[in-house]
Amino acid sequence: MNKTEAVRDGERWWWGPQPPGDHPPQVIDSWLVQEGRSRRPERHIQRFAATAELFVHFQDLHVVVDEVLARIPRAGRWFPRLEAYNDAVALWLRPAGDAPTEIALWVADVPDPRKWPHIKGPDLVVQGQLQGRARELGAEDALLWRVEEQLPEAMEATYSALVWWDGEAFVTRPDDDLSLPSVTIECLEISLADTPHPLRRGRVTVDALLDKPVWTVNAARGIQQVSSWVLPDGGPRHSPHGALTAGLTSLLCDALDETTGPLPEQLTT
Structure with a gap:
């Protein structure tokens, strides 16, 4: 498998030479998407990328960014989470619930x-x-x-x-x-x-x-x-x-x- 090829694992997609496994992520970021609309998602991705580079060895984050965006549904209410592991990056697609005021x-x-x-x-x-x-x-x-x-x-x-x-x-x-x-x-x-x-x-x-x-x-x-x-x-x-x-x-x-x-x-x- 090419190291930038996406692999589906339940609610997660991951990219890298090795799957994330059971270890906790070293860096994460997440943002709300409602009916295909969001608040400055590019800044969340940039923040994630800047800090992930300090902790992980995965070299192709810039390659998977557009794939991450393509896999986020444009219908419904979602709270996607990007995760960085030592040798992998994962996208966890989570439904978003209503928030109390x-x-x-x-x-x-x-x-x-x-x-x-x-x-x-x-x-x-x-x-x-x-x-x-x-x-x-x-x-x-x-x-x-x-x-x-x-x-x-x-x-x-x-x-x-x-x-x-x-x-x-x-x-x-x-x-x-x-x-x-x-x-x-x-x-x-x-x-x-x-x-x-x-x-x-x-x-x-x-x-x-x-x-x-x-x-x-x-x-x-x-x-x-x-x-x-x-x-x-x-x-x-x-x-x-x-x-x-x-x-x-x-x-x-x-x-x-x-x-x-x-x-x-x-x-x-």
Whole structure:
């Protein structure tokens, strides 16, 4: 078999000299496709390719990109996942369910334990453990934080970036090696750039964040309002910003929708 020939294995297609096997992927990326439309899928693929090159020996990723796009159905609602293994690349075609508009976050009881927070994939096991702990305490996901300048700085959720309202503007934290560069954040920055409410970059402590309107944003679920918090010891804390947050949520959702376009047939030329 040629190493760039696609092989079907259940819900996955894979390319490479060896099948992925039972090992976890080293790098992943995924995005939502609804009726053949998506939000900047080329950026997800570019992010995947840039980080996969650091971890895997598979040499023909650029060759399979267009094959990946061709195998994503244009009808229905899908959440395809690209996976990089040592000698293979795989596409996992997963049906996408409906996403709730609100979310509860648990403030993790330990600092962010990830070793590669700026890359999607190497820390999947520890991320799954954190999310599992959050669910045990009645939340859907965990808020990750690190001690910066002797204070716990809010970083992101386990699988989502954060946006908050500081009273005048939407804010998200700066890009650095301590969090994943978010394609959904890029979409919001582009769409909100020439509006009265651009998305700014800034930092916030955990305590300050709990008193602000907050949203989680990611490719799978779009915009979700943080309606309540679970403190590290399991105690509840509700968000007091219901009426204000509803209007701001609509602004964010409309801005994200503006970045949706047809899934391209190919990226290479």
